[in-house]
Amino acid sequence: MTLSKIREKNPLVHCITNYVVANFTANGLLAIGASPVMADEVEEVEEMVSIASALLINIGTLNTRTLESMIKAGKKANELNIPVVLDPVGVGATTFRQLAVAKILKEVDIQLIRCNPGELASLAGVTWQAKGVDSGEGEMDVQTVAQQVASKFDCLVIVTGESDYLTNGEKEHWISGGHVLMTQVTGTGCLLSAICAATLALEGDPVSNLFETLTDYKRVADIASEHLLLGSFQENVLNELHSISRGAVEWTL
Template identity: 85%
Template sequence: MALYKIRQKNPLVHCITNYVVANFTANGLLAIGASPVMADEVEEVEEMVSIANAFLINIGTLNTRTLESMLKAGKKANELNIPVVLDPVGVGATSFRKQAVAKILEEVDIQLIRCNPGELAAIAGVSWQAKGVDSGEGEIDVQAAAKEVASKYNCMVIVTGPSDYLTDGESEHWISGGHVLMTQVTGTGCLLSAICAATLSLEGDPISNLKATLSDYKRVADGVSFQLLLGSFQENILNQLHLISRSVSKWTL
């Protein structure tokens, strides 16, 4: 249902994202009827975000130049009440990433953090063994940590996994479904963050809209033929996104 609403609105989503997933993210947004723009030049990001309906910060291939652009665009988005989503990819892997995310959270009003358990642990200050930009290993009370982070930064938090967890610090929702192959191709989580940004441009209750988006995204994985080889899986994610976003009657909560 949420993907259908995004198609009806056709929001412009400004993404400062990582170069590993930029093409897949753009195609995924196009598949649901949104309009992506990937602009990270510091001289134009304020102007670009000013015409957008939502803004995504993804630190997957972070560097000092793009960090400046993220901060500049994020502050401009705040001035214009444009929702900002943070995807803190691999935040626990290096001190540079930790410091960058801390700076972003300090200087930019983030509406949503979309992360995995390892990234949540790094932001919450919980001991965790990161594995590059992958989640890594450790133990964390996802509910307690996510609520704490949401309350601290006055934002919503989505922690994705076999079951996704969504909270605003008070209310909480679990969304089950999906398939393990979603974790074995590059960019599915990053694309979800971009789709969540598009979702925040919709009218209505943000929590309800995000819950619907997470449910739709689980159905994307469920709807892909798992007899396909891994190389075909990513292509069929785009196909399923396109199909689900075009059907209001079949995909209801």
């Protein structure tokens, strides 16, 4: 299981993320034995990312100051061969977000884009009815479009939903499972992006490692949702991440 491998490595994950999910993201990384740091001051991001194992760029509460920090940190990470994950939260909601993500993708070498179908559609220029930062509604062949985006930006793409899809433009995996409660609390997708960043810090094939991470995360959702109580769901997610990463829960892929 990849989560246990992350615990063994204890990677430092530099998160330039949104303030809605920062606490949950940090606790989720700690639960699997990673070390989170939330730093978005433009004057320190280069120094901070230089000691990190991976960088997460999450645009959920994007502003012009953090955009500068994201690009500066991303370029430094590229110089040092540190993997960069982009979570383009709500990219299709506003022109500002669209232009910001286009700028990031132009100036920073992204190793992984982790998105939902609506965000994928925006990146690919496919017609889609966005609903704020939620996925929204539309029709699209996720598999084909994700492969096109992966090829265009020379990166891995993960599209999460009822079934998750992972591709590098050639290899691909579908991952089923999980629970709808994951869509009804804030931060579960953003946390997954951070965990994927930690995964890219591991040795081995990134596609295989990410497949295991997505499978682990679906299992976490399954177990955390057993009591179907929304208020305690986030707490259960943290508990199960901690348990699975420590090998306290036995199951087979």
